[in-house]
Amino acid sequence: MKFIQLYGDRGLTIVKGEGQYVWDISGTKYLDLHTGIGVAFLGHRNRRVIEYLSRQMENIMTLSTSFSTPIRDEMLKELDPLKPDKMDNIILLNSGTEAVEAALKTARKITGRKKIIAFKNSFHGRTAGSLSVTWNKRYREPFEPLMSPVQFLTYNNIDELKNIDEQTAAVIVEPIQGESGVIPANEDFMKALREQTQKVGALLVVDEVQTGFGRTGKVWAYQHYGIIPDLLTAGKAIGGGFPVSALFLPDWIAEKLEEGDHGSTYGGNPMAMAAVTAASKVLKEDNVVEQASIKGEIFKKILREKLSDLKSVREIRGKGLMIGIEIRFPPAIALKVMQDERVLALKAGSTVIRFLAPYMITQSDMEEASNAARKGIIETENKRAIT
Numbered sequence: 001m002k003f004i005q006l007y008g009d010r011g012l013t014i015v016k017g018e019g020q021y022v023w024d025i026s027g028t029k030y031l032d033l034h035t036g037i038g039v040a041f042l043g044h045r046n047r048r049v050i051e052y053l054s055r056q057m058e059n060i061m062t063l064s065t066s067f068s069t070p071i072r073d074e075m076l077k078e079l080d081p082l083k084p085d086k087m088d089n090i091i092l093l094n095s096g097t098e099a100v101e102a103a104l105k106t107a108r109k110i111t112g113r114k115k116i117i118a119f120k121n122s123f124h125g126r127t128a129g130s131l132s133v134t135w136n137k138r139y140r141e142p143f144e145p146l147m148s149p150v151q152f153l154t155y156n157n158i159d160e161l162k163n164i165d166e167q168t169a170a171v172i173v174e175p176i177q178g179e180s181g182v183i184p185a186n187e188d189f190m191k192a193l194r195e196q197t198q199k200v201g202a203l204l205v206v207d208e209v210q211t212g213f214g215r216t217g218k219v220w221a222y223q224h225y226g227i228i229p230d231l232l233t234a235g236k237a238i239g240g241g242f243p244v245s246a247l248f249l250p251d252w253i254a255e256k257l258e259e260g261d262h263g264s265t266y267g268g269n270p271m272a273m274a275a276v277t278a279a280s281k282v283l284k285e286d287n288v289v290e291q292a293s294i295k296g297e298i299f300k301k302i303l304r305e306k307l308s309d310l311k312s313v314r315e316i317r318g319k320g321l322m323i324g325i326e327i328r329f330p331p332a333i334a335l336k337v338m339q340d341e342r343v344l345a346l347k348a349g350s351t352v353i354r355f356l357a358p359y360m361i362t363q364s365d366m367e368e369a370s371n372a373a374r375k376g377i378i379e380t381e382n383k384r385a386i387t
């Protein structure tokens with residue numbers, strides 16, 4: 001049997017993770033700012049998550065949501081203070097792309113309209129619906145025709161928002177575009193987007209699969225913008241390492257959904273609910289959101305101190321602990337050098353080194369990551385013969 005490699009192979013065999021670190025098979029320790037593409041924001045093997053998952057495993061591991069079970073009530077109670085504004089309802093699924101599918105289907109059903117608007121450079125997943133609203137043609141075109149009509153507008157361009165009209169069911173937006181290069185939305189743009197969607201009766205879906213659950217220094221990244229969306233998708237960090245995603249909805253939308261409108265065999269399984277319960281407790285008890293905000297500023301400052309003199313560094317940006325270093329070249333060489341220096345990071349877009357750091361990252365970790373990035377970028381410059 002062979003394993004089909006659909007992601008680039010990093011050439012490492014990892015055998016253990018703890019907090020912000022992972023170890024390879026030879027016992028070498030790495031600072032992990034890759035975190036399974038942003039999943040381990042609460043650290044590897046978070047104690048609370050292990051405690052809740054272990055306890056749940058002793059009771060029951062699988063149960064259809066047709067049956068109630070105590071962990072569901074506990075999860076709802078723990079999530080309540082964290083829920084997005086006015087969104088009292090949740091549908092649990094298993095991956096980010098599934099949450100996006102659920103959002104798009106819900107928008108079409110609620111509005112009775114077909115057209116979806118997304119943005120250039122967006123990434124929302126790789127199943128048919130979410131792929132339809134993902135910008136990169138390389139991911140999308142081999143599988144067309146997909147869901148339609150879909151129109152892509154320019155991110156952060158207020159003029160183009162006039163394309164959102166009475167035919168539009170929903171607009172889906174990442175508050176910070178993650179996969180395409182850690183690109184934050186502007187506040188004016190998000191406000192205008194909220195205004196225009198409200199004006200024409202289109203739903204505003206914020207895709208917070210990557211930005212959500214504290215990473216950007218707010219529980220939800222839309223909270224940086226003084227707006228309230230209609231639907232919110234979450235994934236990655238919300239299960240503390242366990243695969244789970246969610247669609248959050250307000251009453252007025254949830255009331256219109258009926259049995260059979262959506263579903264998933266594994267969605268809302270007891271293990272996932274135990275994981276979300278534990279993750280929600282950690283977020284509150286450990287002041288994760290505040291830590292992400294403060295540490296993000298420190299990390300950016302250290303990165304700027306260590307990297308700003310390099311000719312190929314264009315910008316260091318991001319919110320909280322979602323940080324990108326834009327360079328003038330593809331980041332592959334730099335990422336390899338960093339890995340050799342025992343720091344794992346990931347690429348975003350075609351020229352960005354991305355850090356999705358866990359909240360327990362320390363200042364000395366940040367120094368180490370910045371030093372590794374410096375070495376990686378200098379090596380890239382040398383190989384490209386920049387003077």
Ligand SMILES: Cc1ncc(COP(=O)(O)O)c(C=O)c1O
Pocket residue numbers: 037095096097098100123124125126174178179207208209210211235236
């Ligand atoms: C904003 C956003 N939406 C959706 C997805 C898809 O999530 P998943 O890979 O869990 O399906 C991602 C994954 O990176 C993402 O960043």
